Amino acid sequence: MAGMSLRLESIYRRYGKVMAVNDLSLELPAGKFITLLGPSGCGKTTTLNLIAGLDQADGGSIHMGERDITRVPPNERGMAIVFQNYALYPHMSVFDNIAFGLRLQRRPKPEIQSRVRHTAELLAIEHLLDRRPGQLSGGQQQRVALGRAMVKKPAVFLLDEPFSNLDAALRARMRTEVKHLHQTLGTTSVFVTHDQEEAMTLSDLIAVMRDGKLVQYGTQHEVYGKPRDMYVATFLGKPRMSLIEGSLERHAAGVVFTAPDVRLELGTAESIGLRDGEWPRVAAGLRAEDVSLGAPGGLSFDAQVALLEPIGSDTFVELEVGGATVVARVPPEDPVAVGDRVTAVIKPGRVHLFDLDSTERIV
Numbered sequence: 001m002a003g004m005s006l007r008l009e010s011i012y013r014r015y016g017k018v019m020a021v022n023d024l025s026l027e028l029p030a031g032k033f034i035t036l037l038g039p040s041g042c043g044k045t046t047t048l049n050l051i052a053g054l055d056q057a058d059g060g061s062i063h064m065g066e067r068d069i070t071r072v073p074p075n076e077r078g079m080a081i082v083f084q085n086y087a088l089y090p091h092m093s094v095f096d097n098i099a100f101g102l103r104l105q106r107r108p109k110p111e112i113q114s115r116v117r118h119t120a121e122l123l124a125i126e127h128l129l130d131r132r133p134g135q136l137s138g139g140q141q142q143r144v145a146l147g148r149a150m151v152k153k154p155a156v157f158l159l160d161e162p163f164s165n166l167d168a169a170l171r172a173r174m175r176t177e178v179k180h181l182h183q184t185l186g187t188t189s190v191f192v193t194h195d196q197e198e199a200m201t202l203s204d205l206i207a208v209m210r211d212g213k214l215v216q217y218g219t220q221h222e223v224y225g226k227p228r229d230m231y232v233a234t235f236l237g238k239p240r241m242s243l244i245e246g247s248l249e250r251h252a253a254g255v256v257f258t259a260p261d262v263r264l265e266l267g268t269a270e271s272i273g274l275r276d277g278e279w280p281r282v283a284a285g286l287r288a289e290d291v292s293l294g295a296p297g298g299l300s301f302d303a304q305v306a307l308l309e310p311i312g313s314d315t316f317v318e319l320e321v322g323g324a325t326v327v328a329r330v331p332p333e334d335p336v337a338v339g340d341r342v343t344a345v346i347k348p349g350r351v352h353l354f355d356l357d358s359t360e361r362i363v
C-alpha cells in the first residue's frame with residue numbers, strides 16, 4: 001500500500017539545556033524513502049520519536065497527509081517503528097511476535113494467519129515461525145522486527161538505526177533487502193542513521209542534520225554533488241572530500257584558485273556560476289573520483305604520493321601538495337608507489353569552492 005506524506009513544521013524539542021531538535025521543518029513525500037543523517041547526538045532519534053508520537057514536541061506541528069497529528073497518540077498514527085535493538089518479545093515465537101500487533105487490533109484469526117505467512121514469505125523467514133528470538137541470528141531477528149512492523153501495513157514506516165547491531169556483510173545485505181521491500185510496498189519510510197553510505201544507497205531523500213537543525217535536504221545526487229557547506233561536503237563520501245585552503249583571484253581571463261604549489265584556472269566567473277563577492281579565505285574541495293593521475297595541463301598540479309590504499313576495484317592514492325592532502329582514485333593496475341612525483345588531474349567542473357570563514361559553498 002502506498003504511504004502517507006508527512007510534514008514537520010518548525011519542530012522544537014528541548015531537554016534541559018539541550019536543544020535536541022531546533023526549528024526543524026521537513027516535507028516527506030508519500031511513498032519516498034527519507035533518511036535522517038547526522039553524527040551521534042544531532043537529534044535524529046528525537047525527530048523520529050516525535051514523528052512516532054513517542055515524545056512530544058515543545059513547539060511546532062506534524063501533519064500526516066492533511067491531518068494534524070501533533071497530539072494524536074502513537075497507536076492512532078498508522079505508523080510502525082523498528083528499533084536498533086529489535087525489541088522482540090523473547091518468550092514468544094516468531095509467529096506470535098509478528099502477529100502481536102494484529103491480535104491487539106483483534107483481527108480475525110484466518111486474516112492473522114495469512115498476513116503473518118505472507119509477511120514471513122516476503123522476508124524469507126517462513127521456516128523460522130516456530131522459533132523464539134533467542135534461537136535466531138542477528139540478521140534473522142532483524143527480519144522478524146521488520147516483519148512485525150510490516151504486517152500492520154502502516155502508512156509510514158520508521159526505522160531507527162535498524163542494522164547497527166549487524167556485521168558489515170549482513171548490514172549490506174539487509175540494506176539491499178530493505179530497498180527491495182520499499183520498492184515492493186511503497187510505504188513512506190523514515191530511516192535514521194549516522195552512516196552516510198547507508199543513507200546514500202537507500203534514500204530517495206536525505207536530510208542532513210547537525211545540532212538539532214536541518215543543514216541540507218535533497219536527493220543523494222544533490223547533497224553529494226552540491227553540498228551546501230563543508231560539514232555536508234566532508235560528512236558524505238568515502239574517502240572524505242579533500243580540502244585545500246587557498247584564495248581566489250579574479251583575472252580578465254577567469255577565476256583562479258591558488259594555494260601553495262597549486263594553481264587551478266577554473267574558467268570565467270559566469271561559466272562556473274561564481275557570483276560577485278569577496279571571499280578572503282577559501283577551500284577547494286575535491287572528491288577522490290574527480291582526481292586521477294596523468295599528464296600536466298588543464299586542471300592539474302604536481303604532488304607527491306604519500307600513501308596507497310588499494311580497495312580491489314580501485315586504489316586510493318593520498319597525495320601531498322604544499323602542506324595539503326588530496327586523495328585521488330586510480331585503477332588498481334596503475335604503477336604508482338609511495339614517494340613518486342606525479343601530476344594530479346582534476347575533472348573539469350568538479351572543483352567545489354567553500355568560504356573558509358562561514359564554511360558555506362561558494363560554487
Ligand code: ATP
Pocket residue numbers: 015016018019020038039040041042043044045046047194
Ligand atoms: P544517536 O545517533 O547517538 O542516537 P541522535 O542524533 O539520534 O544520536 P538524539 O538521540 O535525538 O540524537 O539526541 C539529541 C540530543 O538530545 C543529544 O544531545 C541527547 O543527549 C539529548 N537527549 C536525547 N534524549 C534525551 C532525554 N530523554 N533527556 C535528555 N537529553 C536527551
